[in-house]
Amino acid sequence: MKRHAPATARNREPIAAILMEELPESGLVLEVASGTGEHAVFFAERFPALAWQPSDPDGTARSSIATWRGDADLPNLREPVALNAADATWPVESAEAIVCINMVHISPWSATEGLFAGGARILPAGAPLVLYGPYLEEGVDTAPSNLDFDASLRARNSAWGIRALADMDMLAAGNGFTRTRRSAMPANNLMLVYRKKGD
Secondary structure (H helix, E strand, O other): OOOOOHHHHHHHHHHHHHHHHHOOOOEEEEEEOOOOOHHHHHHHHHOOOEEEEEEOOOHHHHHHHHHHHHHHOOOOEOOOEOOOOOOOOOOOOOOOEEEEEOOHHHOOHHHHHHHHHHHHHHOOOOOEEEEEEOEEOOOOOOOHHHHHHHHHHHHHOOOOOOEEHHHHHHHHHHOOEEEEEEEEEHHHEEEEEEEEOOO
């Protein structure tokens, strides 16, 4: 059954504009935590030279992704796979890029740790790990809406919450990644690009 995320229609174009500049010309893009599947369809259509691999740990989400995929009938959009970012092994063994939208703040920190560890395993040197979502930045005033959102997230699950950009950078560095981009996005979100350092 198809699920809908209203934010997708608002953020997909700005996200795609940055992906256009950051993704490789060809190869496999692994989307971690694909959710409804709407982004996967949109990006697979926008980037026909790339194979797009959606994933999600939730069976209901994968069902939605599969339905969107079936209706779109795009040759480069693959069947969704079950992937929990926190797991030590992933069902995808190699990719040319990873895209992860709105996962970091609605999952335990272990999922973000696993995301970078997994990226280190499957990405080649120089490849991008692209993140979208809200973050807290030292020296930058946090929008009141983000503070309220953070409080609501932590009330729902104490392991959730908007992460500090400094913590993201430190985690990335520990897994062999360097942040190469920070772009302000709609609704007080950021687009972060980390690239894997050479061996």
